[in-house]
Amino acid sequence: MKMASFKEIISTLPRRKGWNDSDNDLFLYRSFYYYSFFIEGVMSAQQNFQSQPSDIIICSASKTRTTWLKSLTFAIVTRTTFDDSTNPLLTNLSHDCVPLLEVDLAQSSTNRDPKNPLSIIDSSGKIVYICRDPKDSFVSLYHFIARRLASKDMKPLALEEAFELYCGASLDRPDKILFLKYEEMIEDTILYIKKIADFIGYPFSFEEIEKGSVEKIVNMCSFENLSNLEVNKSGKHREGTPGAIENKIFFRKGKVGDWENYLTPEMAARLDSITLQKLNGSGLTL
Numbered sequence: 001m002k003m004a005s006f007k008e009i010i011s012t013l014p015r016r017k018g019w020n021d022s023d024n025d026l027f028l029y030r031s032f033y034y035y036s037f038f039i040e041g042v043m044s045a046q047q048n049f050q051s052q053p054s055d056i057i058i059c060s061a062s063k064t065r066t067t068w069l070k071s072l073t074f075a076i077v078t079r080t081t082f083d084d085s086t087n088p089l090l091t092n093l094s095h096d097c098v099p100l101l102e103v104d105l106a107q108s109s110t111n112r113d114p115k116n117p118l119s120i121i122d123s124s125g126k127i128v129y130i131c132r133d134p135k136d137s138f139v140s141l142y143h144f145i146a147r148r149l150a151s152k153d154m155k156p157l158a159l160e161e162a163f164e165l166y167c168g169a170s171l172d173r174p175d176k177i178l179f180l181k182y183e184e185m186i187e188d189t190i191l192y193i194k195k196i197a198d199f200i201g202y203p204f205s206f207e208e209i210e211k212g213s214v215e216k217i218v219n220m221c222s223f224e225n226l227s228n229l230e231v232n233k234s235g236k237h238r239e240g241t242p243g244a245i246e247n248k249i250f251f252r253k254g255k256v257g258d259w260e261n262y263l264t265p266e267m268a269a270r271l272d273s274i275t276l277q278k279l280n281g282s283g284l285t286l
C-alpha cells in the first residue's frame, strides 16, 4: 500500500487561522498546533529520529526563552572547548549554535539510522524543557511577529484579535524531563545552570565553581550581553532562505511580567484559566 506523503497527511489535519505572515493556517498534529512549514520536519523527526544516549534535547514552545536556554546549554557543554574570546556564541545567534532537530532531518543531513526509530522519551538521552508564563509568551510572540512583519512593511493583527487566536490553540507537554520554569530560573540562575549541567552529564567541579565558571556562563548568556553582540544586532538567521529573519528580532525586552503592559485583567484571567485547565492533573501549577 502506498504511504501517504507528509503533504497529504497535512492536508487532512484540522486547521485554524494563524497570525504569521508566510502561512496563515496552523495545523493540529498530535495535540499541538504548528505552521505547515515546520510540520513536515516535525513529522520526519518523529518518524525517523534515532536517539542516542549522548543526546541533549532542548524542548520549548515558542517564546519561552529558548534562545537563552540554548545559549546556556551550549555554554555549559563547550566550556572547556572554547575560551572567553572564541566561544561561537559570541559570533553566532544561539539558535545557530545548536542543530534544529526537525530541520536537520527534513534536509536528510543526519547520519542517524532511520530504519529503527526510537521514541525520544524512551531513550536514555537527556531532555531539558523550559516553559514560561503563557501571558508573557503571548506578548513576546505578538511582538516577534509584529516586528517581523514590520521588516516586510506589513501590519500585524490587533493584539486583541491575535489573543483570540492564541487562546484557541492548545499546548501539550511531555514528561520524563528536566522541567524548567523561566520565572524560577531567573530568580536563581546560578543554581539552575548547575542543575542543567548535572542533569545533562556535564557537572561543574568544585574548582570550576570556585573559579567562577558558572557566573561566566550567566554573564555570557545574559540578555544584555547577547543582544549587544554585533551578530545579534545586524546578523540574519536562515539567511538566503524564505524563513530568513533578522537576529535582533529574537531579542526584545528580556523581562518577566511584561504582559501587564499589554493584557487587560480579563485577558490575563482568561489565559490563566486555559493554562490551569491544561495543567490539570499534571502536578504543575502556574
Ligand SMILES: Nc1ncnc2c1ncn2[C@@H]1O[C@H](COP(=O)(O)OS(=O)(=O)O)[C@@H](OP(=O)(O)O)[C@H]1O
Residues within 6 Å of the ligand: 060, 061, 062, 063, 064, 065, 066, 067, 068, 071, 136, 139, 140, 141, 143, 221, 222, 223, 224, 226, 250, 251, 252, 253, 254, 255, 258
Ligand atoms: N539571553 C537571553 N536572556 C533572557 N531573555 C532572552 C535572551 N534572549 C532572548 N530573550 C528573550 O526571550 C524571548 C524570546 O523567546 P524565545 O527565545 O523562546 O524565542 S524563540 O521561540 O526561540 O523564537 C524574548 O522575550 P521578550 O523580551 O519578553 O519578548 C526575548 O527578548
